[in-house]
Amino acid sequence: MAYKSITLTDSNPGDYFYDEAMKTLRTNVQFSGKNNKVILLTSGHGNEGKSDISFNLAVELGKAGKKVLLIDADIRKSVYKERYNIQEETKGLSQYLSGQVEQIDEVVCKTNYENVYMILAGPYAPNPTEMLGDELFGQLLKAAKQVFQYVIIDTPPLGIVVDAAVIGQYCDGAIIVVEKDSTSYRLCQKVKTQLEKSGCKILGAVLNKVNHGGKGYYGGKYGRYSKYGKYGEYGSGYINPEKK
Ligand SMILES: Nc1ncnc2c1ncn2[C@@H]1O[C@H](COP(=O)(O)OP(=O)(O)OP(=O)(O)O)[C@@H](O)[C@H]1O
Ligand SMILES: [Mg+2]
Structure with a gap:
């Protein structure tokens, strides 16, 4: 069955x-x-x-010739339709997990980005945690692994x-996104512990929203990113993929 096509417009x-x-x-994920x-x-x-x-990582992997499926599992507060101005009507994850759609192929969409496919979140559902923890989600991921790299x-x-954490039980690994100066060490630890409890290993973390102009931030262990110079508002760095 041919996948439905959707067009995403990245205004950023x-x-x-x-x-x-x-x-x-992307490289660090590939080498992890x-x-x-x-x-x-x-x-x-x-x-x-x-x-x-998530979106930019999928696009980068796609550009590198990898067939990628991006799943929006934020059934509570999905942003993709609006952020990327997706006009097409599609079926999404919540409809698949609630049994309204039976075939995985019906929720997978081909995007206008090379090698990038998506499952959108679908309509808001009142019980996302239960839906995402269902074995059906595990089966979906298993099937996706056969088709996507x-x-x-x-x-x-x-x-x-x-x-x-519920989704983590079905994943090979997790990346924790940390906004600079916003998340406490304690909260990061909590996230890490919760993921590990679910059996999901931590591949690494992305330090996001780095203003490289800030004083001395790139000293110490983040030093290696300084070679990219000024990140401006949109800076991101990926910290040691192997380290737990
Ligand atoms: N590196 C960055 N620098 C500056 N702004 C950013 C950066 N990355 C994302 N943003 C902005 O921050 C806001 C939140 O981004 P995004 O929706 O990706 O976060 P999120 O973690 O998915 O949020 P949520 O927890 O609500 O799902 C958006 O307005 C986005 O454009
Ligand atoms: Mg989000």
Whole structure:
């Protein structure tokens, strides 16, 4: 069955340094291990940049010739339709997980980005955690792994709702997005512990919204990113993919 096509319009073109940081993220994901194919992104609290990074990571992997499925698992507060001005009517994840749509192919959409496919969140559902924890979601991911080289899953913040940990049981690894100067060490620890409890290993973290003009931030362990120069508002760095 042919996938439905959707067109995404990215009104935020990013900048050179952001793009370079995304390439680094993509490379680090690729080198994190050949079995790390189903990867979720989460964070401690809202607005740290998970959805932006999920999308851009999928696009970068696609550009590198990898067939990627981006799943919007934020059934509570999906942003993709509006943010990327998606006009087509589609069926989404919530409809599949609630049994309203039976075939996976009916929820997978081909995008206008090379090698990038998407499952949109679908309409709001009152019980996302239960839906996402259902074995049906595990089966969907298993099937997706047969067809796609990477599956990137955008989730809600784990410091607020437990969905990402529930999804984590079906994933090969997780990336934690951390907004600079916004998330406490304690909250990051909590997110890490919760993911590990669900059996999901941590591939690494993205430090997002870095203003490289800030004083001395790139000293110490983040020093290696300084070679990218000024990130401006859209800076992102990927920290040590191997380290737990
Ligand atoms: N590196 C960045 N620099 C500046 N602004 C950014 C950056 N990344 C994302 N943003 C902006 O921050 C806001 C939140 O981004 P996004 O929706 O990706 O976060 P999120 O973590 O998915 O949020 P939520 O928890 O609500 O799902 C958006 O307005 C986005 O454009
Ligand atoms: Mg989001």
